[in-house]
Amino acid sequence: MKIQDSHFILTGASGGIGRAIAMQLASAGASLTLVGRRLEPLETLLQSLNHQENHRVLVADIASAEGIATITDYARQAIVEQRRINGLINNAGCNDFALLSSKQPHQIEQEIRLNLLAPIMLCQSLVDLLSQPGVILNIGSTFGSIGYPGYTTYCAAKAGLHRFTEALDRELNGSGIRALYLAPRATDTALNSHAVNQLNHQLGNAIDSPEYVAKHVQAVLEKEISAKWIGWPEKLFARINQIFPNMVSTGIHKQHTIIHQYIHKMSQERRCE
Numbered sequence: 001m002k003i004q005d006s007h008f009i010l011t012g013a014s015g016g017i018g019r020a021i022a023m024q025l026a027s028a029g030a031s032l033t034l035v036g037r038r039l040e041p042l043e044t045l046l047q048s049l050n051h052q053e054n055h056r057v058l059v060a061d062i063a064s065a066e067g068i069a070t071i072t073d074y075a076r077q078a079i080v081e082q083r084r085i086n087g088l089i090n091n092a093g094c095n096d097f098a099l100l101s102s103k104q105p106h107q108i109e110q111e112i113r114l115n116l117l118a119p120i121m122l123c124q125s126l127v128d129l130l131s132q133p134g135v136i137l138n139i140g141s142t143f144g145s146i147g148y149p150g151y152t153t154y155c156a157a158k159a160g161l162h163r164f165t166e167a168l169d170r171e172l173n174g175s176g177i178r179a180l181y182l183a184p185r186a187t188d189t190a191l192n193s194h195a196v197n198q199l200n201h202q203l204g205n206a207i208d209s210p211e212y213v214a215k216h217v218q219a220v221l222e223k224e225i226s227a228k229w230i231g232w233p234e235k236l237f238a239r240i241n242q243i244f245p246n247m248v249s250t251g252i253h254k255q256h257t258i259i260h261q262y263i264h265k266m267s268q269e270r271r272c273e
């Protein structure tokens, strides 16, 4: 799709990756509706974008029914005012690096709600309101393809998001709307705690900048790539995990002691907060 003069609703706009996506797409000539729960960081971001007057901010908690309704009403009103919305980028997300046994039920529910249910509800509410050609881009994760200790519920949500996107794209065939999926690997944002960053360093995992992820977002939109995984060897492991999961399990088992050491560290960090 053509980015220039297209309008995108972007969730999680004030976060690390969201902010970089906003800067990237605004520089490419798109206009944006920046969604998040807090007005102040959205307004700060708005002021830093090219052609501020083309962009808007929208405060909504997408983990609530009210938040979904706020965005849906906003999109309906845009149509009444003859403003086109060409795309929805479901980027807001959260995770909690912890053993399943130590999570509270409400934390599990929140992770599934924000990473899976909210994007599904937004797709359902907005798909008929997008102008054609239009696009939905769901931001997943490498962990949507590889089950990893400490991320059980996040992996479940992102795997669900991947399969949902694939099914929706097939369902929308011929409608003029595409549903696409992009899976970043570890990225340098506030999503990752100090303990998680240390774990990534110790395991030698590459950490991308949000700007690097944003460039991939632009490419996925422009080329309408159905699904893309950022980075080697993550891309390769995602494929091997589908065919030979035991091979990946063996590799992860070797990291067991280190992973558990940092999960423990993380729970100590949380106790100090």
Ligand SMILES: NC(=O)c1ccc[n+]([C@@H]2O[C@H](COP(=O)([O-])OP(=O)(O)OC[C@H]3O[C@@H](n4cnc5c(N)ncnc54)[C@H](OP(=O)(O)O)[C@@H]3O)[C@@H](O)[C@H]2O)c1
Pocket: 011, 012, 013, 014, 015, 016, 017, 018, 035, 036, 037, 038, 041, 060, 061, 062, 063, 064, 067, 090, 091, 092, 093, 094, 114, 139, 140, 141, 142, 183, 184, 185, 186, 187, 188, 189, 190, 191, 192
């Ligand atoms: N960072 C990584 O290593 C990494 C790797 C792979 C995939 N990802 C994925 O990339 C996406 C962006 O992550 P990030 O690293 O940029 O995270 P981040 O810096 O923590 O930003 C998260 C964003 O989501 C918003 N948000 C959180 N809860 C919300 C809610 N209930 N309603 C509306 N907005 C909400 C936050 O804004 P408010 O708090 O103001 O609402 C913030 O703008 C996520 O889907 C994540 O799973 C990240």
